[in-house]
Amino acid sequence: MSFRARAASAARHVELLFFPSFCRLCSRPLGRPGERIVCRDCFGRLEPRRGPVCLCCGRFFEGAGEDHVCRRCLERPPSFSLHRSCGRYDGVLKDLILLFKYRKFSVLGRALAGYAVESLGADEALWQGVDFLVPVPLHGARKRERGFNQSHVLARELARIKGMSILDGCLVKIKNVAPQTTLEGAGREDNVRGAYSVRRPSKVGGKILVLIDDVFTTGSTLRECGLVLRAAGAREVRGLTLAQA
Ligand SMILES: [Zn+2]
Ligand SMILES: [Zn+2]
Numbered sequence: 001m002s003f004r005a006r007a008a009s010a011a012r013h014v015e016l017l018f019f020p021s022f023c024r025l026c027s028r029p030l031g032r033p034g035e036r037i038v039c040r041d042c043f044g045r046l047e048p049r050r051g052p053v054c055l056c057c058g059r060f061f062e063g064a065g066e067d068h069v070c071r072r073c074l075e076r077p078p079s080f081s082l083h084r085s086c087g088r089y090d091g092v093l094k095d096l097i098l099l100f101k102y103r104k105f106s107v108l109g110r111a112l113a114g115y116a117v118e119s120l121g122a123d124e125a126l127w128q129g130v131d132f133l134v135p136v137p138l139h140g141a142r143k144r145e146r147g148f149n150q151s152h153v154l155a156r157e158l159a160r161i162k163g164m165s166i167l168d169g170c171l172v173k174i175k176n177v178a179p180q181t182t183l184e185g186a187g188r189e190d191n192v193r194g195a196y197s198v199r200r201p202s203k204v205g206g207k208i209l210v211l212i213d214d215v216f217t218t219g220s221t222l223r224e225c226g227l228v229l230r231a232a233g234a235r236e237v238r239g240l241t242l243a244q245a
Contacts, residue, residue, distance in 0.1 A: 048119035079226030083239035086119035113157030132167035198232035205233035
């Protein structure tokens with residue numbers, strides 16, 4: 001063990017001695033190497049979802065069956081070419097996202113990105129030819145309030161694992177709208193209209209982009225971001241979210 005590693009391990013022991021930490025989900029003491037905020041067993045309960053999806057918007061279908069394009073996408077194709085989420089927004093995945101996003105445990109971003117790669121890493125349609133990962137931006141005021149943008153942390157960790165690049169500061173949020181969670185379907189679409197803009201269109205021209213966000217609900221955020229990125233010249237816009245509600 002190197003001096004640095006020994007020092008880090010000693011520091012961790014001192015930290016545990018004076019500030020014993022417990023899993024935020026099951027309250028068991030944390031002590032195993034690499035355990036931060038949530039224990040390994042709780043993380044182990046995260047499972048990639050297996051089941052049919054809409055090949056376009058990525059919405060999960062109930063029960064067994066084949067992947068196909070849903071009626072909504074056939075009638076009104078979205079601005080993004082495809083979207084995939086890792087699991088349903090409930091259970092341990094929801095608990096982890098809430099801790100990550102609202103309790104500001106940005107360190108969970110790494111494990112959540114690992115889960116995303118475990119779930120969707122083999123999806124060729126999602127990854128083929130990708131130029132950049134693009135975090136869905138927060139408005140400046142909201143970011144200051146929260147201290148960090150969870151989508152940015154996720155995109156950064158995903159890019160690290162996949163050996164890809166992220167494009168940051170190019171897609172920006174110019175309108176500080178009401179949180180989407182406070183609104184229903186159609187209201188969400190009006191709410192985000194005109195909320196995003198592309199700052200340096202030359203960066204996205206002809207590129208294949210994957211938008212990264214934490215939760216997919218009605219899809220209006222991805223649709224609006226896809227719209228402005230396509231208008232700025234992006235060749236194709238895809239989306240990846242941790243969970244869908
Ligand atoms: Zn636990
Ligand atoms: Zn669909």
